[in-house]
Amino acid sequence: FMTTPSLSKTPNRGLFILPSGRAVASSLSALSEADSGFLPRLISMDEFFSNLLLFDTSSEVDSITRRILLHQAYFESDRELKLGFEKEFLRFLATSEFLDNFFSELNGELVKFEDIETGDTYAEYEEHLRILEKISDRYNTLLFENNLYDRKYSQYSSINELYLALFDSITVCIEGYPTNRELEIFAKIATSKNIILYINKNRFTSKLVQKLQRIGIDLTGMIDGEYKIDLGTKTVELIRAGADNKNIEVTYFSERIYQAGFVFYMIERFIDSNIAPEDICVVLPDESFAPILKSVDYYNNLNFAMGESIRRSLFFNKLLAIRDFVCSSDEEAKQKLVYYDCLEFALGYESVDKLLKEILPDNDKEISGKLREKIKELSVRLDTAMEFYSKDSKTALWLFVDALQSETIDDATGGKVTVMGTLETRGISKKAAIIVDFNEQKVPQVSDKDLFLNTKIRAKCGLPTSSEREDLQSYYYGRIAESFDRCVVCYVKNERENPSSLLRFFNTKEVVFGDNEALFVLKKLLSKNRPTVVHTKKDKEIYKVKTLSATSLKDFLECKRRYYLKYIKRLCEHTNESDLKSSEMGTLFHFVAAKVINEQNLKASKIALADSFRKEFSLKIEDSSLPEYEFETYMLLSKLEQFFEYESERLIEYSPVFTEKEFVFSELGVELRGKMDRVDIDKTGKYSIIDYKLKNSVVVDSVKKIESKPEDIVDFQLAIYTLALINILKIDEAEFFERHFEKVCFYDVYNAKIVPEESVQMKIALLRENLSFIGKLDLTVDDFTLCDKKSNCRFCAYKDICGR
Structure with a gap:
């Protein structure tokens, strides 16, 4: 990895501090594959300071309590200063991230409010600073009163000498700019402990040179290169002179998604040139590109280091x-x-x-x-x-x-090509890198911290300026180009987007690969016969269908590809406003029906039933803040007149036992889940299982169809509900059908009639055949094939993805 002495397996008492946890993991992995011996002690910078610094109070504040105490400090300061802040807590939460970042920055750079006031010659921020200082003071007081400390803001009381005593020497590998507080602590440690810094100096590290001067290390006038610095003796040794800029390969596309095709094209080229997939990484300046890559990574060749948000x-x-x-x-x-x-x-x-x-x-x-x-x-x-x-x-x-x-x-797909954010590349060295999104606004990224205090004031008081942040990001990309054998970059160029100005710092070589080539690769990735890059068939994840509902079972039986996209890839269907309103009204009907039916006495009149429905609909709409659905409610109620009359008569003969009853049970190794709308019992003790349908046409499969074309039967909703009730009642199945079963049916609400499933036992037998087969399946991606019947695709939300 970069800017570090060579590590070996030795039983010494030295500690090596690396820039990040990923750098630690990468180094340990490389060392574990080397010859046998003791692994060196490696730790990330964050973990080191977490172990090192001691505070007067006993417990560290967590993120939730931090928000609450910051809010309290915010409004207590308001009362004292009489500023009239917005009192709504939820609105405060939307702005508190600024306080979090700003106070953390001040603490890290050892800048006090009076330092900013001194730099603010024209008092542009005087009132803002007075408010922020009051909030900061009050927040620290609240922390102390509650025996808490905040590592980001609080002043540490001492250094953990017992922890330091575990090590004879400390080596720190720095990538980028450490904070002034971190350097100050390293300098303190150097008075009693041998501590070495490894840094890289180049055109982008003037801020680092400036920071090192604070602790007595002067690199002014020294050539670019990698340096070893002994903080105890203040000696500086050049390890390696800076190399000339390597060529980086560059291309661009008119649309962002085309970069995904380029990524997979370059991965294949790198592998063809004998670079192992483990030695390839894809760098994302903007991690919002990760889902785009994931959507076309059909064979799980990629490993997303940042996980999935x-x-x-x-x-x-x-x-x-x-x-x-x-x-x-x-x-x-x-x-x-x-x-x-x-x-x-x-x-x-x-x-x-x-x-x-x-x-x-x-x-x-x-x-x-x-x-x-x-x-x-x-x-x-x-x-x-x-x-x-x-x-x-x-x-x-x-x-x-x-x-x-x-x-x-966590990304558990096990891909061999690593996808990571820019900061995760610190301390990592691989053979090939592909950097996407190399555009203005993304490279360099604008920090929210730069939106408060102008550059002049920031420079005067020692806070990082926007140009220094730009240099830092340039440094990271420069280190990638320098340390990797191959580095390719792509960006978007159109009327809205332009390449990053940072490209001017690199020697570039054009890659002949544009929109048409990228589109060709994407089509191959999204086609039925996708090429694999790294994985073989045996590497692919095995999917077991362990849990089903009536809907997901129907999807699986109708089209395995739809099942895969919907339940495994979790691609949500697009729903238009009319569909949403219809669905929402259906949901509200189920709520209202459950409540009203349960509360009605056995002699409820049609008028009483209708009044109860109207009342409950009105209450639900009011409680749910859905006034725009009043018209839809009116239209729905107008269609229920027959239902009210039929239901008032039905309630004389039947009593509801369950409404909106959830169930989970196992059948032939497959877990079945769902919710029954309603179960009634008549005066003879027989059960009716009911599922409401608010549609114009309600049908069930005929006995003839089940007998002649069992392969075409895909709707097992009522069969599943029947088995669910048997499980809930804990009754023998044969006894249930002989003594306790009346019917299982759809309730055609608009036409006020019961549509029974006349062949439920045949359906149950067929359901069990399907479950027995499905439960034994070991499926790979290739097994989720397109359906044979193209008629199923006519109204399918996924037909465009499938090319149908």
């Missing part, structure tokens, strides 16, 4: 929609709730803990292992944090989602 998960998006709906009645969230089939969770929201118990079981495949434990840990921390701030459950939900959004889902 939990924000892209179905679980998180459900939480987000529930939060937005509960906290602010956001219109888009209302529509998403129906789309994600979680409106009931939002309507019944009471607490974060209860909500997690409701929705986590539905996301077992997506949220598992370490992340599941992290979610539970966050929930516990939330309960503790809320003791500092007695607010309602809405605030708790907002805080929880806010804390959760920075988590990632």
